[in-house]
Amino acid sequence: MSEFLEAMAFRHACKRFDTEKQIPSEQFESILEVCRTSPSSFGMEPWRVIVVRNEKLRKALKASCWNQNQIIECSELVVFTTDNDTVRSDSPYVRKMFERRGLSAEAVDTYLGVYGNYLKPLEEDELLLENWTAKQCYIAMANMMTYAATLKIDSCPIEGFDKEEVEAILDIEYGCSVAVMCAFGYRVNPQSEQKRLTLKQIIEYR
Numbered sequence: 001m002s003e004f005l006e007a008m009a010f011r012h013a014c015k016r017f018d019t020e021k022q023i024p025s026e027q028f029e030s031i032l033e034v035c036r037t038s039p040s041s042f043g044m045e046p047w048r049v050i051v052v053r054n055e056k057l058r059k060a061l062k063a064s065c066w067n068q069n070q071i072i073e074c075s076e077l078v079v080f081t082t083d084n085d086t087v088r089s090d091s092p093y094v095r096k097m098f099e100r101r102g103l104s105a106e107a108v109d110t111y112l113g114v115y116g117n118y119l120k121p122l123e124e125d126e127l128l129l130e131n132w133t134a135k136q137c138y139i140a141m142a143n144m145m146t147y148a149a150t151l152k153i154d155s156c157p158i159e160g161f162d163k164e165e166v167e168a169i170l171d172i173e174y175g176c177s178v179a180v181m182c183a184f185g186y187r188v189n190p191q192s193e194q195k196r197l198t199l200k201q202i203i204e205y206r
């Protein structure tokens, strides 16, 4: 089996982490590097990541995350946040992200035009825009979890939380948003059985 498929088989949504085991810092930094190098729509890299290590914050978060043990037991807790204002088509950030490609001024304007057209319906609805940036975070998170599994590091994606409460606890700036979280660490219990539909059930060729 390829290393990638082995990692896919190793990864599961880990519910109980070993509180005695910390991820070595170099390995955790390499997981963060996988976030940094993940792809995003138009290359906007809309994620801003908070690594929550503070015990008091973790305790407060747990109560707002369906009381899930992973929040306090994991070695590293990663919270993905986004900011609608940053990715709006008239934001200086967006222009800079296109300019860094070394394009001509004309090409940058063309990109901005395509981007603006694509984003127009999303910009008319804050929630749609927020969902678009959140989607990018999920790609990074998935890469990080699979990569972590190659290092025999467990993870649990976490969507089960009260968004407003979490944003208040983390003092997320007005207009910014928490997209999703991910706990990393080491399992205590054996891996749960991977239940999946068959290829036949999910793939259709036309």
Ligand SMILES: Cc1cc2nc3c(=O)[nH]c(=O)nc-3n(C[C@H](O)[C@H](O)[C@H](O)COP(=O)(O)O)c2cc1C
Binding pocket: 011, 012, 013, 014, 015, 068, 156, 157, 158, 159, 160, 161, 180, 192, 193, 194, 195
């Ligand atoms: C985006 C996302 C959010 C999730 N949120 C939670 C969560 O809040 N708590 C939890 O225990 N599992 C969570 N899960 C784990 C799923 O329940 C799990 O991946 C699924 O049941 C398949 O099991 P497996 O990952 O162990 O193979 C989440 C998974 C994804 C992809």
